[in-house]
Amino acid sequence: MTVTDHDPTSFPVSGRNRLRRLHTRGSFDRAAVYAVLDAAMLCHVAYAIDGQPYCTPTLHWREGDRLYWHGSSASRMLRHLAGGTPACLTVSHLDGLVLARSGFNHSANYRSAMCFGTARILDDPDEKAAALRAVVDRLYPDRTASLRTVTAQEIKATMVIGMDIEEASAKVRAAGVGDDEEDYAHPVWAGVIPVKTVLGAAEPCVRLDAGIGFPPDLASFAPG
Amino acid sequence: MTVTDHDPTSFPVSGRNRLRRLHTRGSFDRAAVYAVLDAAMLCHVAYAIDGQPYCTPTLHWREGDRLYWHGSSASRMLRHLAGGTPACLTVSHLDGLVLARSGFNHSANYRSAMCFGTARILDDPDEKAAALRAVVDRLYPDRTASLRTVTAQEIKATMVIGMDIEEASAKVRAAGVGDDEEDYAHPVWAGVIPVKTVLGAAEPCVRLDAGIGFPPDLASFAPG
Numbered sequence: 110m111t112v113t114d115h116d117p118t119s120f121p122v123s124g125r126n127r128l129r130r131l132h133t134r135g136s137f138d139r140a141a142v143y144a145v146l147d148a149a150m151l152c153h154v155a156y157a158i159d160g161q162p163y164c165t166p167t168l169h170w171r172e173g174d175r176l177y178w179h180g181s182s183a184s185r186m187l188r189h190l191a192g193g194t195p196a197c198l199t200v201s202h203l204d205g206l207v208l209a210r211s212g213f214n215h216s217a218n219y220r221s222a223m224c225f226g227t228a229r230i231l232d233d234p235d236e237k238a239a240a241l242r243a244v245v246d247r248l249y250p251d252r253t254a255s256l257r258t259v260t261a262q263e264i265k266a267t268m269v270i271g272m273d274i275e276e277a278s279a280k281v282r283a284a285g286v287g288d289d290e291e292d293y294a295h296p297v298w299a300g301v302i303p304v305k306t307v308l309g310a311a312e313p314c315v316r317l318d319a320g321i322g323f324p325p326d327l328a329s330f331a332p333g
Numbered sequence: 334m335t336v337t338d339h340d341p342t343s344f345p346v347s348g349r350n351r352l353r354r355l356h357t358r359g360s361f362d363r364a365a366v367y368a369v370l371d372a373a374m375l376c377h378v379a380y381a382i383d384g385q386p387y388c389t390p391t392l393h394w395r396e397g398d399r400l401y402w403h404g405s406s407a408s409r410m411l412r413h414l415a416g417g418t419p420a421c422l423t424v425s426h427l428d429g430l431v432l433a434r435s436g437f438n439h440s441a442n443y444r445s446a447m448c449f450g451t452a453r454i455l456d457d458p459d460e461k462a463a464a465l466r467a468v469v470d471r472l473y474p475d476r477t478a479s480l481r482t483v484t485a486q487e488i489k490a491t492m493v494i495g496m497d498i499e500e501a502s503a504k505v506r507a508a509g510v511g512d513d514e515e516d517y518a519h520p521v522w523a524g525v526i527p528v529k530t531v532l533g534a535a536e537p538c539v540r541l542d543a544g545i546g547f548p549p550d551l552a553s554f555a556p557g
């Protein structure tokens with residue numbers, strides 16, 4: 110695997126992450142990869158156990174070139190990854206349905222990022238404690254301070270995985286219908302149907318004290 | 334791997350798909366797995382090439398216990414899978430953010446399905462032709478009939494993968510906040526913020542003949 114020279118704004122390129130199909134939609138630019146990763150909470154992690162591939166959905170967060178995810182200290186996925194195992198973490202957004210005048214030119218608008226690296230357990234206690242604050246606070250700014258304090262037992266029950274991104278790529282389609290020139294006259298509806306993820310109205314816990322309103326810190330979680 | 338006795342309403346259970354973590358959220362029921370698969374267009378496929386795991390986003394469709402996906406005949410993923418390769422196809426829906434009174438009890442509402450099988454190329458010409466109609470018509474009922482006819486060159490350029498589901502599992506969380514009993518009095522907002530995927534208003538192709546309106550067949554693609 111030949112890795113190209115290092116350019117700080119781009120991830121290195123090797124046989125793993127070089128785009129072959131429709132490569133003009135691709136990019137190795139750090140900013141492009143970060144933008145796709147940070148716009149989602151949900152990722153899918155691929156790993157293999159005894160040659161059997163698994164694709165597990167989980168929540169991720171990022172600091173610089175490091176990706177994190179968490180779960181039970183007894184989790185099969187996490188225990189397997191903890192030892193230093195190759196993994197691929199992918200984030201995808203479906204942004205639109207593209208209806209063309211031929212079947213072949215149907216497509217989807219999307220943004221996706223595939224990240225390659227070696228997953229490792231975070232076993233330094235300070236690093237782990239910081240990560241367990243980050244899992245909450247990166248999603249809900251400053252929320253940890255207002256919560257019931259985490260217990261030693263909870264920290265023990267939890268595993269955090271960190272993976273330095275060795276190579277990554279982003280791929281994006283954000284365009285209208287691309288039909289063959291001779292097909293534009295074909296009499297069928299063609300266009301793009303946008304797909305969006307939106308938040309609904311918050312549903313307070315049935316046991317919430319009536320005096321506690323929705324926190325201003327969570328203003329970015331307003332419906333829409 | 335011990336596979337349990339066959340029950341037609343359930344997928345067989347082995348070491349691959351037996352849920353260990355929070356297994357009460359899991360199910361091997363065919364109907365439960367189908368419901369998660371069919372509610373999404375986008376899946377993630379895990380496979381390994383030379384021991385390196387990849388997680389590739391793609392569109393899937395299902396007929397009975399068979400999953401399909403498609404792309405270029407030159408695609409690295411598809412060429413690798415065509416030969417009969419173990420894969421895991423996962424579909425996930427993020428349905429809500431669960432904000433608890435402790436960090437530990439934060440969670441997400443979700444529906445997901447993980448399907449295991451051996452991917453194979455569809456090389457029978459009739460089967461392939463049927464699949465290339467199905468990729469369009471399962472998403473957009475009866476649309477193929479109104480499109481410019483597919484060419485032999487397009488069929489040649491396209492590969493369709495079929496994978497019979499050998500084992501599968503669904504896992505679902507659809508509940509309110511689950512706090513520790515002694516934490517309900519902790520004075521912080523707690524509740525669920527729903528997350529939904531919605532369609533936007535259709536954007537006709539800029540070259541669409543002004544006389545062609547949005548087809549009634551696509552009524553289920555109205556905004557919302």
Ligand SMILES: Cc1cc2nc3c(=O)[nH]c(=O)nc-3n(C[C@H](O)[C@H](O)[C@H](O)COP(=O)(O)OP(=O)(O)OC[C@H]3O[C@@H](n4cnc5c(N)ncnc54)[C@H](O)[C@@H]3O)c2cc1C
Pocket residue numbers: 125126127128129130201202203217218219220221222223277278279280375387389390391392393403404405407408409410411
């Ligand atoms: C919502 C969505 C729907 C899609 N639907 C389809 C479909 O139905 N059919 C289809 O053929 N393709 C689909 N794609 C694109 C698909 O993810 C692959 O890009 C494509 O199948 C080519 O795969 P390949 O392995 O041949 O790519 P190659 O170009 O050979 O892959 C080499 C490397 O390029 C990079 N790369 C490839 N794809 C991506 C990606 N999506 N994001 C980031 N990096 C990438 C990775 O580093 C990968 O290891 C979809 C993508 C998204 C996000």
Ligand SMILES: Cc1cc2nc3c(=O)[nH]c(=O)nc-3n(C[C@H](O)[C@H](O)[C@H](O)COP(=O)(O)OP(=O)(O)OC[C@H]3O[C@@H](n4cnc5c(N)ncnc54)[C@H](O)[C@@H]3O)c2cc1C
Pocket residue numbers: 151163165166167168169179180181183184185186187349350351352353354425426427441442443444445446447501502503504
């Ligand atoms: C939107 C979303 C967000 C999630 N966020 C997190 C998170 O942040 N942390 C976390 O620990 N987990 C999260 N999960 C759950 C995660 O997918 C796993 O279920 C969990 O991590 C346990 O993994 P495991 O390998 O230890 O499970 P095990 O129970 O050991 O897995 C064994 C088998 O059970 C089945 N199985 C496991 N998980 C699933 C699943 N999700 N869907 C269908 N079948 C399954 C599979 O067949 C798998 O091979 C999330 C799931 C979704 C859909």
Ligand code: HEM
Pocket residue numbers: 130131134212213214215216217282392403404405406408465466468469472483487488490491492
């Ligand atoms: C509603 C139906 C369809 C949808 C939504 C759809 C969607 C897609 C998407 C999203 C891609 C990925 C493009 C990318 O990598 O950026 C793709 C690739 C491809 N599709 Fe389809 N498609 C459909 C029908 C078809 C049909 C009917 C054919 C063939 C007759 C076809 C042939 C191909 C081929 C060959 C590729 C690979 C392109 C490449 O990598 O060069 N598609 N499709």
Ligand code: HEM
Pocket residue numbers: 168179180181182184241242244245246248259263264266267268354355358431436437438439440441506
């Ligand atoms: C906003 C912050 C958080 C979110 C959104 C979140 C979300 C989740 C989700 C969705 C799961 C999967 C549950 C399932 O499999 O159904 C999970 C598992 C888990 N989380 Fe978190 N979590 C957060 C914070 C934390 C913190 C701070 C801790 C520890 C202090 C923690 C410890 C765990 C553990 C131990 C599991 C595994 C449960 C099991 O498999 O038994 N989480 N989390």
